[in-house]
Amino acid sequence: MSGGRTAALDDRVLPAWLRLLLTCAWLALAGCGPSPPLAPLTAGSSVLAFGDSITFGTGAAPGDDYPARLAAISGWQVHNAGIPGETADEARGRIGAAIAEARPALVIVESGGNDFLRRRPEAAVKEDLRAIVAAIRASGAQVVLLAVPKFSLLGAATGRLPDSPIYAELAKEEKLPLIAGVLAETLSDPRLKADPVHPNGDGYRKLADGVAEQLRRAGLLKKP
Incomplete structure (x- = not known):
């Protein structure tokens, strides 16, 4: 009997549950290996900050928004594409135009807070x-998600917004x-808020510092 025939026979005599377990383990290992490190963006790179009023900078003076502060930290050309009041489904409709205008190497996406306030299903926001x-990946740009807290009465009462x-x-x-965690931590501190859902100038500074630090950890921003 040939080696190939023996291998096939041995595979057949394995219990079905064991074959399934081995297959799942192989797929998990194949799909969950460490990702290659990302290369830092050079100074002057075009970066698109895409989002709603948090990205726009509502609650702070002009120039105190987090994209402007991130530009000062990184040396990147950070385009502020924040629109107050926008929901994720509305943002979905304008991402193409925003990318075409900025031609970014990286897009930081912050969206969903207005959807949560309007009680849209989280599954729909996710899609x-x-x-x-x-759309960002199709343009060739890299993309990073900025997590947004889901506001709740309990979170507001305890000062902890996950x-x-x-x-x-x-x-x-x-x-x-x-x-x-960065935006949630900022909005959990009354001293860093202009109103219940927006940071003040100090809050945006903390947000920008936190975003920069996590971009360094991801390999996208050079360490100082």
Whole structure:
């Protein structure tokens, strides 16, 4: 009997449950290996900050928004494409035009807060974000998600606003860098807020510092 025949016979005599377990383990190892390190963007690179009023800078003076502060930290040319009041499904419709205008090497996506306030299903918000990610990738740019907290009465009362789980889920599914916890931590501190849902100038400074630090960890921003 040939070696190939013996191998086939041995595979058949394995219990079905064991074959399934081995197959699943192989697929998990194949899909979950360490991602290659990302190359830092050079000074002057075009970066698109895409989002809603948090990206726009509502609650702070002009120039105190987080994209402007990130530009000062990184040396990148950061385009502020934030629109107050915008939902993720609306953002989905304009991502193409924003990319065409900025021609970015990297897009930082912050969206979903207005959807949560309007009680849109989180599953629908997640799919809007997935479509935005797909459009960015199709352009050749890299994409990073900035997690947004889901506001609740309990969170407001306790001063602790956790990230909505859809961001970590989507980042894992799409193998994306995730900026986690920074916005939630900022909005959990009354001293850093202009109103219940927007940072003040100090809050945007903290947000920009946190975004920069996590971009360094992801390999996209050089360490100082």
